[in-house]
Amino acid sequence: xxxxxxxxYPVKNKAGEIVTTSVVNMDFHDIARAAKTYGVQAFFxxxxxxxxxxxxxxxxxxxxxxxxxxxxQKRKDALTLVRLQDKLCDVVxxxxxxxxxKPKTVATGASLAGRNLKHSELKKKLKNDKLPYLLIFGTDxxxxxxxxEEADFILEPIEGxxxxxxLAVRSxxxxxxxxITRD
Amino acid sequence: xxxxxxxxYPVKNKAGEIVTTSVVNMDFHDIARAAKTYGVQAFFxxxxxxxxxxxxxxxxxxxxxxxxxxxxQKRKDALTLVRLQDKLCDVVxxxxxxxxxKPKTVATGASLAGRNLKHSELKKKLKNDKLPYLLIFGTDxxxxxxxxEEADFILEPIEGxxxxxxLAVRSxxxxxxxxITRD
Numbered sequence: 001x002x003x004x005x006x007x008x009y010p011v012k013n014k015a016g017e018i019v020t021t022s023v024v025n026m027d028f029h030d031i032a033r034a035a036k037t038y039g040v041q042a043f044f045x046x047x048x049x050x051x052x053x054x055x056x057x058x059x060x061x062x063x064x065x066x067x068x069x070x071x072x073q074k075r076k077d078a079l080t081l082v083r084l085q086d087k088l089c090d091v092v093x094x095x096x097x098x099x100x101x102k103p104k105t106v107a108t109g110a111s112l113a114g115r116n117l118k119h120s121e122l123k124k125k126l127k128n129d130k131l132p133y134l135l136i137f138g139t140d141x142x143x144x145x146x147x148x149e150e151a152d153f154i155l156e157p158i159e160g161x162x163x164x165x166x167l168a169v170r171s172x173x174x175x176x177x178x179x180i181t182r183d
Numbered sequence: 184x185x186x187x188x189x190x191x192y193p194v195k196n197k198a199g200e201i202v203t204t205s206v207v208n209m210d211f212h213d214i215a216r217a218a219k220t221y222g223v224q225a226f227f228x229x230x231x232x233x234x235x236x237x238x239x240x241x242x243x244x245x246x247x248x249x250x251x252x253x254x255x256q257k258r259k260d261a262l263t264l265v266r267l268q269d270k271l272c273d274v275v276x277x278x279x280x281x282x283x284x285k286p287k288t289v290a291t292g293a294s295l296a297g298r299n300l301k302h303s304e305l306k307k308k309l310k311n312d313k314l315p316y317l318l319i320f321g322t323d324x325x326x327x328x329x330x331x332e333e334a335d336f337i338l339e340p341i342e343g344x345x346x347x348x349x350l351a352v353r354s355x356x357x358x359x360x361x362x363i364t365r366d
Contacts, residue, residue, distance in 0.1 A: 014255070026209050030351040037343035037350055072197070074349045158361070160220035166257045167220055168213040171357035174350060178341070178358045 001132040002040050002181070003103060004173065005091050006031060008047040010144035021139040023047055023056045028082060029075070030170040031137075036078040038177035041132075043081045044091045056084050088136065088147065095132050103132040107151035108176065109142040110165050116156040119179040126180060135176065137169050184315040185223050185364070186286060187356065188274050189214060191230040193327035204322040206230055206239045211265060212258070213353040214320075219261040221360040224315075226264045227274045239267050271319065271330065278315050286315040290334035291359060292325040293348050299339040302362040309363060318359065320352050 006027060009020040023045060035043040045056055062068040063079040085091045095103045106122065126133060135155070136147060148154060158165055158175055167175065189210060192203040206228060218226040228239055245251040246262035268274045278286045289305065309316060318338070319330060331337060341348055341358055350358065 026351075030354050033349050033351055034354050036347050037341070039344035074347070077347065078349065158220070161222035161364075164219050164257070164260065166216050166261065167357060168209075168216055168353070170351070170353060171213050171217050174354035174358050175361045178361065181344075 001099065002126055002135065003042050003044065003091075003095055003132060004031070004035060004040055004135045004137065004177075005044040005046050005085075005088065006137045006139065006169070006173075007088060007143060007147065008045075008049075008052065008139050009087075010147065011138045012141040012144060014141050016141070018144050019140065020047070020049060020052075023052050023059075024139075025059060027139070027170060028056070028059060028079065031173050032078040032082050033075075034170075034174040034177050035081050038181045040081065040177065042083055044083050044085050044094075046085050046088055046091060048086045053084055053086075060084070091134065095134060099132045101131050103134040104129070104153065105134045105136060105151045106153045106155050107136050107143055107148045108155045108172065109138060109148070110157050110167065110172070111142065112148065112154050112157055115154065117153040118156050119176065122153070122155060123180045137173055139169060184282065185309060185318065186225050186227065186274075186278055186315060187214070187218060187223055187318045187320065187360075188227040188229050188268075188271065189320045189322065189352070189356075190271060190326060190330065191228075191232075191235065191322050193330065194321045195324040195327060197324050199324070201327050202323065203230070203232060203235075206235050206242075207322075208242060210322070210353060211239070211242060211262065214356050215261040215265050216258075217353075217357040217360050218264050221364045223264065223360065225266050227266050227268050227277075229268050229271055229274060231269045236267055236269075243267070274317065278317060282315045284314055286317040287312070287336065288317050288319060288334045289336045289338050290319050290326055290331045291338045291340075291355065292321060292331070293340050293350065293355070294325065295331065295337050295340055298337065300336040301339050302359065305336070305338060306363045320356055322352060
């Protein structure tokens with residue numbers, strides 16, 4: 001059972017400072033469509049700011065219940081997977097309430113070297129474990145150190161050729177889901 | 184040797200009509216970053232409209248030479264792969280001029296069933312053939328029939344769970360590049 005979360009706080013900006021980022025409409029669509037394609041249970045948008053949550057919920061309402069849901073049923077199917085939360089701990093709590101089990105958390109990032117879980121290992125765990133898993137993605141320049149340190153696992157980065165691996169989070173989410181769920 | 188092209192004409196809209204679509208800033212960034220990550224030679228944005236090409240070239244200049252190139256070197260590295268062309272035949276001609284060889288063209292799409300080239304087969308061809316390959320992606324609801332019919336190969340679609348496979352073109356491009364280039 002696989003969940004994913006996209007964090008807007010706490011994340012790093014290009015200078016390495018901890019910031020809160022704004023929600024990006026295309027993140028909702030692209031990652032929700034990948035989540036639906038690869039059988040993810042829910043996609044959590046995590047942002048603690050009231051104004052940002054209001055904007056996010058208006059976008060979601062358009063596609064889940066408003067004109068968007070009539071205009072494009074496939075898009076509705078994907079965006080119905082999206083839920084909003086303030087903080088990562090609230091996401092974990094929601095999954096516990098839903099499944100009765102504490103999810104294993106898996107931090108992702110392009111620059112995470114070291115004690116990494118391989119994509120193939122996560123794939124096996126998803127098949128064999130009876131626990132829910134929560135894949136955590138960061139916006140801007142990636143997850144804050146505290147999120148990475150507290151995660152149960154750190155996923156290996158997607159390696160590019162000649163050391164370039166700066167995928168958009170939307171692309172990285174799709175590639176990781178493809179690698180860890182495909183038979 | 185792998186090239187990719189994103190067509191804004193001729194493509195289908197949701198009603199199946201042949202249309203020209205507008206360029207989308209995030210397509211440039213996401214697909215260019217995936218192209219750079221996976222070692223693609225060049226990423227062609229194909230749009231016949233003068234106003235659209237003007238907008239596209241302004242975006243590119245910002246990242247290739249303007250302030251963007253100083254602000255974010257990694258983004259510059261990716262967007263330097265992007266080139267503009269009017270029509271698919273111009274792209275093919277440019278590849279012939281560059282390599283001395285006619286590229287094999289590969290159409291992509293979510294709903295292309297039938298005589299398909301598997302991702303694993305394309306991967307083998309890329310390794311063993313001495314020819315350039317050109318992967319063709321469509322915007323909106325996908326490539327027009329004439330583009331598909333004239334392509335040398337049609338790539339198998341990315342299959343989702345429960346028949347849902349409506350990835351964004353940005354996500355589909357990343358997943359396909361991952362599948363056909365990764366060792």
